[in-house]
Amino acid sequence: MSEKLAMLRAGIRAEAPILVGVFPFGLIYGALARNAGLAAFPAQMMSSIVFAGSSQFVAAKLIAEAAPGAVIVLTIAVVNLRHLLYSASVAEYVRDLPLRWKILLSYLLTDEAYAATIVHYETAGVERESHWFFLGAGLALWTTWQASSALGIFAGAAIPSTWRLDFALPLTFIAMVVPTLLDFPVAAAALTAGVVALLAYGLPYKLGLIAAALVGIGMGTFLEKRA
Amino acid sequence: MNIWLIFVLGGLLTFAMRFSFIYAFGRFSVPPALHRALRFVPPAVLSAIVFPAVLMPDDRLELGFGNHRLLAAAVAVIVAFWTRKTLPTIIAGIIALLIIQAVS
Numbered sequence: 205m206s207e208k209l210a211m212l213r214a215g216i217r218a219e220a221p222i223l224v225g226v227f228p229f230g231l232i233y234g235a236l237a238r239n240a241g242l243a244a245f246p247a248q249m250m251s252s253i254v255f256a257g258s259s260q261f262v263a264a265k266l267i268a269e270a271a272p273g274a275v276i277v278l279t280i281a282v283v284n285l286r287h288l289l290y291s292a293s294v295a296e297y298v299r300d301l302p303l304r305w306k307i308l309l310s311y312l313l314t315d316e317a318y319a320a321t322i323v324h325y326e327t328a329g330v331e332r333e334s335h336w337f338f339l340g341a342g343l344a345l346w347t348t349w350q351a352s353s354a355l356g357i358f359a360g361a362a363i364p365s366t367w368r369l370d371f372a373l374p375l376t377f378i379a380m381v382v383p384t385l386l387d388f389p390v391a392a393a394a395l396t397a398g399v400v401a402l403l404a405y406g407l408p409y410k411l412g413l414i415a416a417a418l419v420g421i422g423m424g425t426f427l428e429k430r431a
Numbered sequence: 432m433n434i435w436l437i438f439v440l441g442g443l444l445t446f447a448m449r450f451s452f453i454y455a456f457g458r459f460s461v462p463p464a465l466h467r468a469l470r471f472v473p474p475a476v477l478s479a480i481v482f483p484a485v486l487m488p489d490d491r492l493e494l495g496f497g498n499h500r501l502l503a504a505a506v507a508v509i510v511a512f513w514t515r516k517t518l519p520t521i522i523a524g525i526i527a528l529l530i531i532q533a534v535s
Contacts, residue, residue: 225517232521246434253442262480263441273432280441283476287448288461289469295456310450368528371500372521374484375507377477379520382511390474397475398482402492405483413479420475425468 211333215340218320223344226257226316227352232372233260234356235363239370240268244357251353255346256314259283261373262413271410282414290318294338297325301335309335312342314349393424499535503528 230251237247242264250260259280266276290313298309320341325334363369385391397420404412452461485504486492496502507524514520 228518228521242434246438249435250438253438254445255442256445258477259441259445263437267434267437273437276432276437277440277444280437281444281448282472284445284448285476286469286472287445288451289466291449292452292461292466295452298453299456306453307450310453311446313449313453368525371484371503371525371528374481374500374504375521375524376517377481378504378507378524379511379517381474381477381481382508382520383515384474390471393471394474394478398478401479401482402486405487405490412483413476416479417472417475420479421468421471424471424475425464428467 208333208336211331211336212340215320215324215337215342216344217340218324218337219316219341219344222316222320223348226345226348229257229376230349230352231356231359232369232376233257233264234353234358235360235369236261236356236373237264237353238357238360240264242267247357248350248354251350254280255311255349256280256284256287257349258377265373266410269410275409275411275414279410279413282417286315287313290315290322293322294318294325297330298335298338305335309338309342312339312346314342314345316345317342389424389428392427393420396420396423499528499531502531 233251234247237250237260238244242250247264250263254260254263262283263276263280266279271279291310294309294313298306301309317338321338324337324341328334381394385394397416400419401412401416404415406412407415481504485500486494486498488498488500494501503524506527507520510523511520
């Protein structure tokens, strides 16, 4: 038991520095979701049912714009495509776990939990209770995300619109993208997707985002193959 | 579509992607082409959201100095490049926008 607990604690500790950045992100999500017209309970439940930050932001925005449900679902899926990579990356480390563990850890496999857990697996390898580390990192992130969403939902109505909180979303994404742009195919993918998003802005059913993302991904792949 | 149905379907698809290779390990591996393409998902998706949010403040393209969001975003890009941190970038961008709006 103590070995499991020690692993759980190590996972939480490894996740802790990342949580500092996640908390304000959750606050902003909660506030934006309320501003987008979502009621408090659905806004909170999206954080536990979908449980993927950037896709929740985009979904809240599309709901506010009354986009068709099928487009919102499809957009959530495209924004979350990268989780396929995480799944592929951790698969070998969790292959011997029982199915119920695989299901639980898959639910908890966010960007942030992945970041802490993969470092642990790559440095320490798979030990008998390694999955408790994964669980610790995942639960720490889950708890922080639920709590910060709740606080944002609660405080959101009180935040004056002159604070320009809606601008926090593009700013957050700028912070995530800009440091990766030194890689040429990545920069080309980003630029192409951005320009197509502008050109396709008027597409019906808010399909512009999906179209732009797919063209950008195609451009990056094409350029990398040629290099 | 009911928002609960959107959440459940969106959540199921997200879970399915997280579960996919964990569940199927050993049965099949990631095709190399897919692996290469997935690397471009975050920059493409995020830029597709950022460009219209910054360059089309009132649903139409605005590239001049009159676009306060564009100027504030430029400040944020510089801060993001130097600090590589999310929170300073957000704070710098918001403060820049508030200052630009106040002085113009």
